[in-house]
Amino acid sequence: MEYTLYLGSYTKRESKGVHKITLDTTNDKLVDYQLIAEVDSPTYLTFSSDKKTMYTISKEENGAGLTSFNLLDNGEYKKRASTTTEDAAPCYISFDEVRKLLFTASYHGGYVSVYKENEDGTLEQTDRVIHKGSSVHENQKSPHVHYTDYAPNSQILLVCDLGTDEVFSYEVSDEGKLTEISRYTAKAGSGPRHLAFHPNGKTVYLVCELSSEIEILEYHQEDATFTYVDRISTIPETHTSFNSGAAIRVSNDGNFVYYSNRGHNSIAVFEASETTEALTLVDYVPTEGETPRDFNFSPDENYLIVGHQDSDHLTLFKRNQAVGKLTLLEKDVYAPECVCVKF
Template identity: 30%
Template sequence: MKPLPLFAYVGSYTSPERNGHGNGINVYRVDPRSGALRHVQHLDGLENPSFLALNDEGTRLYSVHGDRSEATSYTVDRETGRLTVLNRQPTGGYNPIHLAFDARQRFLIVSNYGSDSLAALPIAKDGSLAPYSTLTAVKAPLGPHRIEQRNVRPHHNPLDRAGKTFYLPCKGSDCVIGYRLDARRGVLVETSRVAARPGAGPRHIDFHPRRPFAYVINELDSTITTYRQETASGALAPLQTVPSTPPEFTGYSTGAEIWVDGSGRNAYVSNRGHDSIGVFGIDPAKGTLTPRQWVPTRGSVPRFFAFDPAERFLYVANQGGDSIIAYKVGRNGLLASTRLRTRVGSPACIVFSR
């Protein structure tokens, strides 16, 4: 049986209030050998489709819409990669910023950054979204930053590797909250929370593929915190905090994205201001981080980055630079520059078919 082509789906910011230069969702066919992107489709008529999620079968794509109040489902043609809008549903709050599936992919969990809530949208058999039943309010004391911590600001809600706990870094309240899904009621129930440094602004989290460690990029103070994860309860305990930028850098920068590679040997972060990707080695026993490399993103505001499924390339979405650039990933995890550069307005997220 002939293998299916590999596609990349790129979300963007489109609105003037976000200084958006994007035009919706763009689809690219990916050459697995060279890493090159070839444009397939532009799906317009979408406001700020800023974060995306693709189901395991690669047949349905979902987006939330920044500074709006809805999520959208799309059908995916696996042969051509092309998208068609399936339906839309309200998320029950303002500025939905992230979305993730539960372990059985029967619900889409959405965090409403602007109004401090979580919604669990049921996924119908045809992949369309059904209305949420009850919102989960996210409540926590606010941090000291007078501008960036005016509300709790839940920023990311991925499911951990065990498929049990959704973790919610809260930029406005300097904490990470764990939730588990009550599928019968269609609501999220808090199970744990851990405090970060005051003013740190936890933003995104990722997990070691085999060991009980979690890694959080803190936006406001440009640091990375390593946590130990208690297997049964999901509770997090801090182990280490290190800067995400080089020690000689004295300018202003904010942390954005974090990924752990499939081998569990390296963690990668993006820095907006320093405009770099940092590579940090992971101690195999302790889980702690040691800086190994910083590479320039060749564009401003690297809001997001992602590996291709084989982890041969790392693609950086430069929101301020209207570009996607690619680095070659070495066997040791270090990054080497390439000439791969794709012009795209205000890219905010990249997901790949499997």
């Protein structure tokens, strides 16, 4: 079996844009690294369900925003449209395929933007909400929006603001307008970066980048609110130097949660309790690289692939689905400046 893995990256050094690489499960290897779209700073990606259209964060000479691409017969992607309404490149992008809406998070600007893809393929901004506030950490002098994605089976947009320690819930109209309906405040100085839902649709695991913790929350779908349940550290007590949380994934069976640590340079593996409201540490797994900003499961969840922003390579692990443990297979697969890992 072969799976195609798509890699978003910075383009400050060697990367020229979006790449793909093949996971060969017969030989337990990553092979055939290829450039598929030349674009500046595609640090996050999303796709249409058939993979015929790709949407990326991007920068151009006259500004930043997002770019759409059409899939060609040779497997590469050709630019279709772009928008440059943002001063600095966003850090996250998601796609409502039914209503043709795209959502971006601006870390530097502290706002969430909504774009509409028109029938002719052009991209039009429909709304922007600028956050206000700050918090207690030195990196929290202003809002820093870092995540914009839907709650499961809904059109409620959840937005993590690392700068204000808040998670916002927005209702999204068909015209792409946002209305705030609730707001959750995390621990002061924790820095909410991303979140992931348990398959039950109620338990939420919140990445706290600045405190190196996971906040466990209960999500109430009826009013899009959150209730605090618990929190757990993602690094050992013996690690006293710099660390910041990055990505989080939950296995499809809901039994295991994985979290990447930048600084400790590890994947923290946790087992979820039967109630899903408690996590127990299984292992800290070295990623064999510097700054593991993103990682992902293979579609069959038998493998886990880590991208490293600063050591320019991928690490491939075999995953034991029964106990959650990771076994190193490869640690030197060239992939410069990788910060987004998508299947």
